[in-house]
Amino acid sequence: MGLKQNLHNLKEKYKGTKMAPAFNAIHTFLYLPNDVTHGGTHIKAADDLKRTMNTVILALIPCLIFGMFNAGFQHYAAIDSSLRTDVLANFFTFDNLWIGIIKVLPLVIVSYAIGLGVEFIFAIIKGHEVEEGYLVTGMLVPLIVPIDTPLWMLSIAVIFGVIIGKEVFGGTGMNILNPALTIRAFLFFAYPTWMSGDKVWVYDAVNKAGTADAISGETILGAYAQNHEVVYTIWDKFFGFIPGSIGETSTFLILLGAAFLIFTKIGSWRIIVSTFLGAAVMGFIFNQIVAAGIITDSSKFYGLMNTVWYEQLLIGGLAFGAVFMATDPVTAAQTTKGKWIYGFLAGFMAIMIRVFNPAYPEGVMLAILLMNVFAPTIDHYVVQGNIKKRLKRTKVKTA
């Protein structure tokens, strides 16, 4: 009774003060509030926004843990490529995890500390409750950045992303762009050398560049964009034993997360399926262009265009974007038909940008941000369809 009663007394004491939202945020984290219904339905279903967001975080945990192991594995494999001959034996080791702990965990902690800090400040200034949106954003951010991203850089990006990407629109539920991708885009445009190229994806590659111990950390997409040979097998790509952003490499675990989100009905299966579908179609079109001989191996686009369409789905951030980014219910299309169109176009554009953007061979982020902007338009036309149907039914014509 002690803690519960004490918190209750404090809640009564702080009620109506400026600090109430900050206090409530902590209180409701420990205890489901004692609010009862007034007017409207007298009973309510079991889930709230916290539970919804928490479900997404649960779906991300396997990617995070795998990413921590992979951080170490890619580091050691870059130094000693023989480790790759028996991946499974050399992957789940404490040495690998340790690098994850010292490199990845700080990113997670900084992301949450800075992001939630900004949210708390806004909640106190504007007098609204601390809403749960950042719980997911805070987990997504460390998973979509390169391992060597400096913490100060991440902090600035998070502050920018939360303020410009969300709070200026009124907070959770009101934003137009996915906040996590806004943070990613800020990093990409503000510090391009830290966000692309062949040095940032493997821990320590930047420091050792140009020295005798230099290690290569080229991603698969980078290699294809440069028309380089790719050394990884299709299973490496599927299970994620490859360099890349921390949480994006394992398509297998991402699909596991997708299955969980679809089963719990938290993620939109329509968006997930249609994004993969759109990407596959675009990839297939490019394959046909190569097959038809329009593009030859002398072209700078050859490497990526010639990538088999199903491989396009496994590499880069496509799967992660489709499952965890495109499905953000606030910034995605909200109507059922709209979701199909939105997802398809996001996947389609992702592969198109991936192929035609030689400086930065990854298109998912930009494709989803672009579709975020168009989502309200897609919804508008879908809803207009419903309105037209209703108008057609009307018998009494008015001027």
Added chain:
Amino acid sequence: MSKDIRIKKGLDIKLVGAAEKTTTRSVLSSVYAIKPEDFHGIIPKLVAKEGAEVKAGDTLFYSKSDERILFPSPVSGKVVEIIRGARRKVLAMKIAANSTQEYKDFGTKDAAKMSAEEVKNHLFASGCWPFVKQRPYDVVANPNQTPKAIFVSAYASAPLAADLDFTLAGKEAELQAAITAVSKLTEGKVHVSVGANSNSPLAKVSGVELHKVSGPHPSGNVSTQIANIDPINKGEVVWVITPQDLVIIGELLLTGKFNATRTVALTGSKFSKPQYVTAIAGAIIADVTAKNLVNDNTRIISGNVLSGKQVKEDEFLGYYDNQITAIPEGDDYEFLGWTAPVFNKISTSRALTFSWLTPKKKYDLNTNTNGEHRAFVVTGSYEEVFPLDIYPMQLLKAFMYKDLDEMEALGGYEIAPEDFALTEFICVSKQPHQSIIREGLDLMREELG
């Protein structure tokens, strides 16, 4: 020939405390009250003064906007108190009932021989007009408009709702008389919907188009049936009468008495013996629930758990209600309740909530909101429980920012607040859908007429 209506989208909320099919007669209460707020949108002009003696059927007040719409006393007795709120708004008129009831005599009528005008005037004079409600706007019908059809839903699908087959049993003659009368008020049809496997007395009345509905709640909601049978378009009006009110109209025609007695279901886990009782509209709750209620931290609701109104024991049964529900209050904290696995509550998601594993289990839900009010975030969930061809979230948002064009275009004419009860129930953002809809409908009525 009946037509089948099958509803696929929706949600049956199974609760403990269904009424057992026995009826006891509740005692005649010492005091009754009529609350003008039960008649949404009516501004009352009082006729009866404090201290006046009235018979059952005598006018207490009429509508300021249409003096023909009278509101009668449900019992005979003495007007003891007129309770007023802010700006002298009339909240309730209390009548102390006589021990023997006297009824004002309106004369027996043969419905078949009455003209439409006679039926209307008889309903006005006897105070039965308020039983006729209209769509759009879900208010007492405007008698100056002609409805394209009249709808009667004799199938209640709301949680723990009174079984209309049971409460209407034996009322065939009244129902037939009432249907014959009201069918003269429209040039269109009178549509009656009964449950697919029901044994409703309304299935046997003549002069109606019969529909058999099946599927989860809100299949019994009259809006759902209207949308399937003959959706409301701009400029059209339909009227809606509940079967229990038809019985009162029928009895008026057959006997000349206004007898607002109904069979009321006492439901919910906080009744020691959930069952049916007969009671008169406006009865004090304490008398209807006598010795049956477990009074320990209980929420009493006049109506069902989705769209009823919270009342206290010294308050009164709603004018249209045929159900009183009592469930536990949920005013307690739950440690890590936002993330711990949930087995004792209902959810449409499967986010560590397990009600999907036990679809037949009956739950004892309390009034806890299970979360705090948030902005709309999750999409696509309302559509799963909302069977109308309307975009519920877009319509709710239009109703919130009050864009009249959009409110109209997105289906504002077709809905009543109760249609948004299920979306409100499942809303993870805990938004007050029904009150958003009610406010928006009032605005539309004011601005668009």
